[in-house]
Amino acid sequence: MKKVILAPDSFKGTMSSIKVCDIMEEKIKKFFPLAEVIKIPVADGGEGTVDSFLKAVGGTKVRVKVSGPYFETIDSFYGILPDGKTAVIEMAAAAGLPLVENRKNPLSTTTYGVGELIRHAVLNGCRNIIIGLGGSCTNDGGAGLAAALGVKFYDDVGKEFVPVGGTLSRIERIDISEMQNLSGLTVTAMCDVNNPLCGENGAAKVFGPQKGADEETAELLDRNLRHFADVIRSQFGKDIADIPGAGAAGGMGAGVAVFLNAGLKQGIDVVLDTVEFDRLLDRADLVFTGEGKIDGQSLRGKVVYGVAARAKKHGVPVVAVAGDIGDDIEEIYKLGVSAIVSINRMAIPFEMARHRSEKDLALTMETIMRLISLNAAT
Numbered sequence: 001m002k003k004v005i006l007a008p009d010s011f012k013g014t015m016s017s018i019k020v021c022d023i024m025e026e027k028i029k030k031f032f033p034l035a036e037v038i039k040i041p042v043a044d045g046g047e048g049t050v051d052s053f054l055k056a057v058g059g060t061k062v063r064v065k066v067s068g069p070y071f072e073t074i075d076s077f078y079g080i081l082p083d084g085k086t087a088v089i090e091m092a093a094a095a096g097l098p099l100v101e102n103r104k105n106p107l108s109t110t111t112y113g114v115g116e117l118i119r120h121a122v123l124n125g126c127r128n129i130i131i132g133l134g135g136s137c138t139n140d141g142g143a144g145l146a147a148a149l150g151v152k153f154y155d156d157v158g159k160e161f162v163p164v165g166g167t168l169s170r171i172e173r174i175d176i177s178e179m180q181n182l183s184g185l186t187v188t189a190m191c192d193v194n195n196p197l198c199g200e201n202g203a204a205k206v207f208g209p210q211k212g213a214d215e216e217t218a219e220l221l222d223r224n225l226r227h228f229a230d231v232i233r234s235q236f237g238k239d240i241a242d243i244p245g246a247g248a249a250g251g252m253g254a255g256v257a258v259f260l261n262a263g264l265k266q267g268i269d270v271v272l273d274t275v276e277f278d279r280l281l282d283r284a285d286l287v288f289t290g291e292g293k294i295d296g297q298s299l300r301g302k303v304v305y306g307v308a309a310r311a312k313k314h315g316v317p318v319v320a321v322a323g324d325i326g327d328d329i330e331e332i333y334k335l336g337v338s339a340i341v342s343i344n345r346m347a348i349p350f351e352m353a354r355h356r357s358e359k360d361l362a363l364t365m366e367t368i369m370r371l372i373s374l375n376a377a378t
Contacts, residue, residue: 115148142255
């Protein structure tokens with residue numbers, strides 16, 4: 001075996017995709033020390049997205065102070081890829097749940113700092129922006145982001161303000177005349193949900209509870225997002241309410257679509273395009289992918305599906321390694337996966353298994369590589 005590609009997702013709650021890649025590489029090198037191992041740690045747009053991209057293709061991390069979820073000054077960052085023109089921004093670095101911990105309140109949190117990250121990247125010469133929409137603590141529809149880029153929001157008495165989730169209903173007029181010049185800028189949003197902006201499947205009702213919203217608050221947030229969509233439709237003729245993915249990250253999917261003309265794409269496709277995965281597949285002998293659990297959801301544009309679909313076109317076999325395997329996965333074999341292997345070695349609850357996940361992954365990879373080396377020797 002001369003060339004192996006590793007493209008796993010993280011195993012949620014146990015191992016980052018970078019850690020999974022490192023463990024896989026160690027075991028591959030044990031049996032095939034001369035093999036070329038290409039590591040592509042995959043992130044879903046939330047925490048770790050910048051690090052995953054930098055690990056996969058190189059680049060630099062830029063550190064900058066921005067406004068946090070409650071407009072306080074915080075230390076944040078983004079990545080610039082080796083071309084010097086592409087910035088990778090994870091919204092969680094300025095508006096993520098870990099930044100609020102025991103003070104969650106989607107009525108008051110803002111994406112303003114995310115806009116500041118974008119502004120800094122543009123002034124730094126970046127012309128391509130990749131934004132990870134994941135792990136947000138906000139529900140402001142991206143209005144804060146827009147305000148940081150010069151968009152002005154006015155209430156019914158003509159007073160300018162920066163809307164948050166709880167005050168979107170106050171917006172009467174939006175002025176984009178002084179918005180930062182973003183001509184020539186290409187923005188791509190990593191978005192792994194297809195929820196609309198409003199309604200029972202919208203941002204507030206589906207994701208609001210994990211951000212601290214009770215039922216009454218979620219209803220209020222939903223009404224406010226609908227008002228926001230109505231104002232945008234009235235002023236700009238753009239209907240953002242039902243765009244697939246508009247409800248991602250507290251409605252930020254809608255915000256980046258309308259204010260930045262961003263394309264909303266599956267996170268795995270953004271990653272694979274950026275690292276030129278199809279080119280890397282040339283002369284590859286095997287691809288390892290995986291995630292915490294492989295089930296029916298894995299067939300809906302998730303990491304394993306995305307990797308396998310591309311590898312199949314090039315005739316490269318794919319082994320998927322998972323923490324758990326569901327019952328409804330037979331279709332995935334038709335999509336390009338050659339084998340699925342679970343790292344679970346004992347019938348124990350997840351809370352116990354998670355503490356031995358690294359060890360179990362290493363042992364499982366060793367078993368797989370023994371089989372491959374035996375086959376290579378015959």
